[in-house]
Amino acid sequence: MTTIAANDTPADEQAGDIADINQYISFNVGKELYAVEITTVREIKGWIPTTSLPNSPDYMRGVINLRGVIVPVFDLRTRFRRGQTEPGKNHVVIIVKLDARTIGILVDAVSDILSISSEEILTVPDLDVNPEYRFMEGLVAVEEKMVAIIKPRLLFNMELVPDLEPETAAEVA
Amino acid sequence: MSDPMEQFKVIFFEECSELLTSLEEGLMLLQQGDQDSETMNAVFRAVHSIKGGAGAFGFDALVAFAHIQETLLDEMRSGTIVMKPEYIDVLLQAYDILSELVGAAQRQVAVDKNYGAEAALAMKAIMENKGVAVSEKKPESPDEESQDIDSHRFKISFKPFEELYQRANEPILLIRELRDLGEMEMTLDTSDMPNLEEMNAELAYFSWEFSLVTEFSEDAIEEVFEFVEGDCELTIEQENLVTPEKPVHTNDPADDNITDQAAVPAKSNSGETVVSQSIRVELDKVDRLVNMVGELVITQAMLREQGSQLLVEQYPNLVQGIEELSRHIRDLQESVMAIRAQPVKSVFSRMPRLVRELTASLGKKARLVMSGEETEVDKTVTERIGDPLMHMIRNSVDHGLESPEARLDAGKDEEGTIHLSAFHRGGRIFIEIEDDGAGINKQVVLNKAIENGLVPPDSSLSDEEINNLIFMPGFSTAESVTNVSGRGVGMDVVRKNIQSLGGRISISSNAGKGSKFTMSLPLTLAVMDGMVVEIGTEKFVLPLVNIIQTLRPTPQEVNSLPDGRNVMMFRDEYISLVPLYDVFDVKDATHDPCEGLVVVVEGDGGILMGFIVDDLVNQQQVVIKSLETNYELIEGVSGATILGNGRVSLIVDIATVQEMTAKKTQETETHLTQVPVSMEVH
Secondary structure, eight states: OHHHHHHHOOOOHHHHSSOOEEEEEEEEETTEEEEEEGGGEEEEEEOOOOBOOTTOOTTEEEEEEETTEEEEEEEHHHHTTSOOOOOOTTOEEEEEEETTEEEEEEESEEEEEEEEEGGGOBOOOTTOOOGGGGGEEEEEEETTEEEEEEOHHHHHOTTTOOOOOHHHHHHHO | OOSHHHHHHHHHHHHHHHHHHHHHHHHHHHHTTOOOHHHHHHHHHHHHHHHHHHHHHTOHHHHHHHHHHHHHHHHHHHTSSOOOHHHHHHHHHHHHHHHHHHHHHHHTOOOOTTTTHHHHHHHHHHHHHTTOOOOOOOOOOOOGGGTTTTOEEEEEEEEEOHHHHHTTOOHHHHHHHHHTTEEEEEEEEOTTOOOTTTOOTTSOOOEEEEEEEESSOHHHHHHHTGGGTTSEEEEEEEEOOOOOOOOOBOOOOOOTTSOHHHHHHHHHHHGGGOOOSOOOOOHHHHHHHHHHHHHHHHHHHHHHHHHTTSOTTTSHHHHHHHHHHHHHHHHHHHHHHHHHEEETHHHHTTHHHHHHHHHHHHTOOEEEEEEOTTOEEEHHHHHHHHHHHHHHHHHIIIIISOOHHHHHHTTSOSSEEEEEEEEEETTEEEEEEEEOSOOOOHHHHHHHHHHTTSSOTTOOOOHHHHHHGGGSTTOOOOSSOOSSSOSSOOHHHHHHHHHHTTOEEEEEEETTTEEEEEEEEESOSSEEEEEEEEETTEEEEEEGGGEEEEEOOOGGGEEEOTTSOEEEEETTEEEEEEEHHHHTTOSSOOOOTTTSEEEEEEOGGGOEEEEEESEEEEEEEEEOBOSTTTSOOOTTEEEEEEOTTSOEEEEEOHHHHHHHHHHHHHHHHHHHHHHHHHHHHO
16 A cells, blocks of 8 residues: 555655655554664663662663673653553563764564655654654554554653653643 | 875874973973973973974975974073073963974964064074074975985094083983984094092093984084084095995993993983883774673673583583683783873963963963872773863862962962872762862852742752752853853853763862862773663663672662652662653563662762662673764663673763652742742742
């Protein structure tokens, strides 16, 4: 459906002919599929116990030693307010580079590497009901499944997004 | 770095920054009335060397300016121009322009042709008053590679008279300058040297013969000897350029017994073969070394942890080897850190000028006295104390010192004194800034704090608490906003900066007599000695320097206060017990100090506290890693480290834990005491 749908809507002629294709890494959190741009991903690590940091947000799982560098690990499930991940051997941490910072994102499992042209990326339905959408670059359908492309920069940048307070969500709604 | 010229340039600019520093230092000394001819010489040499190097790279604007400055300085050191205080201002102005020009050359930016013209004119005016003419430096670029194109050979004979030495000229400087013009061979003639008994230290005995191949004209050579004209016998002859290779002939410059004065020319000859006692290394290389040693410390901790599980009887050599390795790594680490250690002078030397400028713009009079400039501390520390220190000096001049009139009225010298000092104590470096100004006006500070809503109007604070208010965010007592301070950067930022370095700052003040700021900083930001403790399932590191003793109290020794705190008797005083498990929100930790342990630590202001922990793990050196690189600062934690098992462990920042505890106690106390009052509010 994806390719056909994209070709049927020649929204942007200039980008039309040579559609710029980007690669993404998709991963599961529960039943949901998310993806991040592959160029930001430095490595994928199996879960190792973290050292928790006091007085931090609940989605901050603590820090790990990545070859001598202290890297914070965030729980994507908790960030999306879907409870806490009980990490086991099969859970993975995606190490992502955000500007000068390196962070880890705890997810359930890595799913696939996707090549997606910019035309295939659909906008998030603009209902503006949930502030979580701000962290999404767009949606893409892959084999009948929806994958949300997320921007970790917005999700885990402490200065930009202090916390995803339940009040904020209510306010916007 | 493929271009060798680029490499030389890098070295040149490194040297320039050192030379500029020593130039500034020298000028400051002169300003304070230093009469030492060596100071003047140092100032001259700095400008001279910058000019020399700049010439080699063809930085014409820099050369032209430095040339005028050099000429003036040379006249000053020879005594033709008698130093006057106003000349210093001209020289300082020239210094600014020189450093700008160096900066412009480094950044490869073109400078306006007239840049610095004013300063140049001022310098020329000084010289013209004394009838000294400034030769215009020709904008030739002494490109050494092209010297074959149009070279001449000159035969130069140079015999200095004793006057030359008396005027504090040094042949070696002339010879070096000559050498810079092209390829040179020289012969030292010591035939006039008398026997040792007859030798007079005041007389000149040496003469030189030079053979110089250069593309420069005879004028350029004359210019080298311009300042010693009349003080020497000088002949310059042009020869045909047939170059038979003559070996450099240097006569052994006589006895070592000759006195200093006579040794000057001798040194100039042997100077080239003297092996330097230091080498220049790129900082990157040292940093890499420090990082590697850091990793080594971690690996060693891991080995030691593994080794501790081995039976000594079974593997005696292995266990002993690990022990030795630990010792060697520790020595290695100390030696490597020593490479990067730097005297605080590099930071202090910027301050006299700051004070000078501040006093000028504020209409105050102040003198900066510095001591302990040679105190060494890791470069990572010196790099980051500059700004806070500058701000504190500003604060002292602006808020600390009174106007000259007010000082006279108070019966003080109209010139205020700021004393900046550094010293080592207990594995830390202390920097003190003391002024003899008005001290902190506690009432003004308190009123201001109340006005800004920092403290409730009816609060009664101790003197120390009032003093510490100036470190609160949003606090400034500057009644009028000057362009010096009051730009929104307050002492709170200073304190934050210092704290982020693992440092502390405190203040003591005596109304009418002055105030004193004391900073204490770690000697390095790379490693420290720590005590690993266990709290619940987590391990934390306590800085060893703060630990006084570890003990397990009996239930009788622990008492609780109405504000919720527990106290314990320690060395005849009650100290409060700090539940670290609570501060760091650790679950499954031992709460009862009588079941766990109490680590008695010394906090800010020498206050003792008892940290409740589950157990001690071991004492070890830890490598300090920043949490901020990839995350953010955590309250109560100064950084993190990696333990032998590869896990990250947090380093406890004792002073902030103390602050957090104090704040919490105060909240409880306020709650207890103010319940009836706040009833109306609710």
